[in-house]
Amino acid sequence: MTALVEAQNICVRAGGSEVLHDVSLRVTKGEIVTILGPNGSGKSTLLRALLGILPVSHGRVSRSPGLRIGYVPQKLHIDRTMPMTARRFLSLPHRHSRADSDAALARVGVPEVADRPMAGLSGGQFQRVLLARALLTKPDLLVLDEPTQGLDQPGEAAFYRLIEEVRRDTGAAVLMVSHDLHVVMSASDRVICLNGHICCEGTPRVVSNAPEYRALFGLGTQGALALYQHAHDHDHTHDHPHDHHDHHGHTHA
Numbered sequence: 320m321t322a323l324v325e326a327q328n329i330c331v332r333a334g335g336s337e338v339l340h341d342v343s344l345r346v347t348k349g350e351i352v353t354i355l356g357p358n359g360s361g362k363s364t365l366l367r368a369l370l371g372i373l374p375v376s377h378g379r380v381s382r383s384p385g386l387r388i389g390y391v392p393q394k395l396h397i398d399r400t401m402p403m404t405a406r407r408f409l410s411l412p413h414r415h416s417r418a419d420s421d422a423a424l425a426r427v428g429v430p431e432v433a434d435r436p437m438a439g440l441s442g443g444q445f446q447r448v449l450l451a452r453a454l455l456t457k458p459d460l461l462v463l464d465e466p467t468q469g470l471d472q473p474g475e476a477a478f479y480r481l482i483e484e485v486r487r488d489t490g491a492a493v494l495m496v497s498h499d500l501h502v503v504m505s506a507s508d509r510v511i512c513l514n515g516h517i518c519c520e521g522t523p524r525v526v527s528n529a530p531e532y533r534a535l536f537g538l539g540t541q542g543a544l545a546l547y548q549h550a551h552d553h554d555h556t557h558d559h560p561h562d563h564h565d566h567h568g569h570t571h572a
């Protein structure tokens with residue numbers, strides 16, 4: 320199938336060193352592809368090179384003619400003191416009708432936030448508004464750089480379900496970066512494991528059993544640590560172990 324976007328043997332340099340070496344990948348129509356990798360492994364750099372924001376020092380990037388991309392960058396600086404409603408935010412930088420904006424908010428499951436200030440939204444609502452803004456461009460390809468950062472695990476799982484629905488309804492392909500193995504495994508057609516180069520790739524099942532993947536995420540690398548801490552945080556916010564602990568405390572008292 321024709322690729323929407325394709326990298327052929329690309330190398331990318333940043334800050335005087337080679338951040339990506341000999342990376343090749345393609346995303347075809349309607350696919351959900353997730354890039355996983357430790358901090359600093361070049362995930363954002365790869366997305367930016369595919370989007371043409373960063374130049375490659377070797378190889379080539381091609382995008383299908385007329386490709387419409389909805390991009391949600393990893394960091395979006397919003398002046399939290401500026402009172403801007405979600406509907407107004409959706410019209411930046413391109414103006415959209417009220418009906419289209421409201422439909423986009425409804426599509427991502429937060430119709431109620433249209434008149435609320437962006438600064439007052441929860442993390443999950445905020446990420447959904449970012450997705451709504453990307454959808455307003457009617458993209459063939461959604462590029463999402465860690466779209467679930469700051470969300471708890473149920474919030475992440477709900478967000479990935481939403482991504483699957485969007486793909487089903489719009490036919491858009493999705494290329495995203497994630498740190499969360501568990502939820503990504505169920506939502507992705509294909510996973511690419513990156514650490515400056517592609518360590519392994521394939522269906523989630525194939526990748527989770529690949530020795531390269533286990534070496535990167537399972538043996539105390541920087542990435543494994545980040546992932547472990549991520550999971551650890553979730554345990555702490557979970558109600559049951561906490562209740563259990565309290566219960567024991569009372570029993571002993």
Ligand SMILES: Nc1ncnc2c1ncn2[C@@H]1O[C@H](COP(=O)(O)OP(=O)(O)OP(=O)(O)O)[C@@H](O)[C@H]1O
Pocket residue numbers: 333334335338356357358359360361362363364365393
């Ligand atoms: N503009 C830049 N100048 C210097 N170094 C850069 C620049 N952009 C990226 N880098 C370096 O390239 C490497 C890859 O960065 P990148 O942001 O792509 O990683 P990442 O996998 O997205 O990381 P994270 O998971 O922490 O977001 C890092 O070592 C980073 O410091």
